[in-house]
Amino acid sequence: MKKIIIIALAGLSMMSCKKFLEERSQSDVIPKTTKDFGEILYTNGYPTTSTLMQPYLVMMDDDIQCYNGPAIADQQATITVNAGAFQWQPNFIDVCNRAGSSDAKNFNSWGVYYQMILGANVALQYLDNSVGSAAEKAQYKGEAYTLRAFYNFMLVNLYARPYNDSATTPDKSIGIPLKLDANLSEVLPKQNTVKEVYTQITKDLDSAIYFLSQDKSERKLFRISHVAAHLLASRVYLYMEQWDKVIEHANYVIDYHPQLMDLSTWGDPDMTEKPIVGIGNVETIWYYGSVSEHTVTGTSGAYDVSADLMSKFEPNDLRNGIYFFVTPDVLKEYVTPDFLQQKNLDSNVPNSQGQINMGSSWRSSEAYLNRAEAYVQLYKTKGDAGAAQQALNSLNTLRAKRFNTNSFIPWTIHPAEVLLQMCRDERRRELFAEGAHRWMDLRRYGMPAITHYYAPTLGGGNQVFTLPRRDPQYVLPIPNDVLLRNLSLIQNPQLGNLRQPQ
Secondary structure (H helix, E strand, O other), X not given: OXXXXXXXXXXXXXXXXXXXXXXXXXXXXXXXXXXXXXHHHHHHHOOOOOOOOOXXXXXXXXXXXXXXXXXXXXXOHHHHOXXXXXXXXXXHHHHHHHOOOOOXXXXXXXXXXXXXXXXXXHHHHHOOOOEOOHHHHHHHHHHHHHHHHHHHHHHHHHHOOOOOOOOOXXXXXXXXXXXXXXXXXXXXXXXXXXXXXXXXXXXXXXHHHHHHOOOOOOOOOOOOXXXXXXXXXXXXXXXXXXXXXXXXXXXXXXHHOOOOOOHHHOOOOEOOOEOOOOOOOOOEEEEEOOHHHHOOHHHOOOEEEOHHHHOOOOOOOOOEOXXXXXXXXXXXXXXXXXXXXXXXXXXXXXXOOOOOOOOEEEEHHHHHHHHHHHHHHHHHXXXXXXXXXXXXXXXXXHHOOXXXXXXXXXXXXXXXXXXXXXXXXXXXXXXXXXXXXXXHHHHHOOOOOEEXXXXXXXXXXXXXXXXXXXXXXXXXXXXXXXXXXXXXXXXXXXXXXXXXXX
């Protein structure tokens, strides 16, 4: 008898009062075995190829630019439909909807993440009493704890102030609600503090590492592994500025997965067989999500890599021409942006293994970058020259794979502030258009001002939009439908009116 696993997901804001698990008919089977709950976890706890988590963020950081030109002269809607996000409008979802965006329906990150948290919670709540081996239970519990930690980490970095916010402390800063079980209650959850959320995240990661470490055999890249849990831990502690723990977890990742792709032997970009974000990359630790995550559908002809980001690459950096494409003048009639990212593109056809591109990955290069930044911070705060050298070792190991051997020049020691900026620039070069890294890095860097040049009409010049330093839009508004259903939630401060060009 075919088993149908049914989860009545709690709407987009955890507010439904339906059962999480229900038997729909005599032909349907209530999940009982460990594998059943593993299926629930994979189906409802993992992002799928159609799951869009925060696709609008690609429009908000300083790695994006608005372009206009002859190639889209009759397609000006590609510029305007999602401009609300590019302009950092306080109610950007409504603005995009009114402009006719087909993407705005996918801009409710709150609902998407809490749905997947529910999938993880169902697995965690029912696995212990399921029918299966202890090893299976440990594996699925480790995956579920990692996923829940990841989703809460993303939520708190979208809808709350940064952990290291200079204007407050995490114990006083309003965070997001923690939902840690699959039970329903008439009492709707209130927001926890940022500190409470991070405490739960690290607790979940400790549990994840405990369970996943019981079996370190190689896993499919579509599933969470012990290495993935440690990589997430290194990222979380980086945001918490606990440098020793960053190094500890990054070291673990590099010990088990030191591989870095060698761009000197990479060859031409091939989005089908070896996209940078993909299984064909030896750096990949976890592979998930939709290719549309980093290219908002209706804007692909008008928004792409910014000149500001391009200026950070050295001429002989092999990421030129592999991570992005520089549009030659002869193609300007047909291609509008000056630069096109090539890291995660949809080939629309399966590769030789029958796999379709996904949109996001966790890569070993991040572990080198996390470790380098932690060592730089120890150098900065303690004057430890040994830490500076360790930072350089990590950065040079990564950079050596991004240049031809005869053109690579290792970095040498610099003053701490200079070395920190070098590290941050390298992180930007390596991780752009991946996993919301840039937006969230800007938040923890102090929420600096950003300027976007908006070109709504062909030949009409640019409108200048500025996101001031520490602007309220660095903390996104909770969706209105969530607030209507849960009156205990406190909306994040926002501008009272539409943001206007200068």
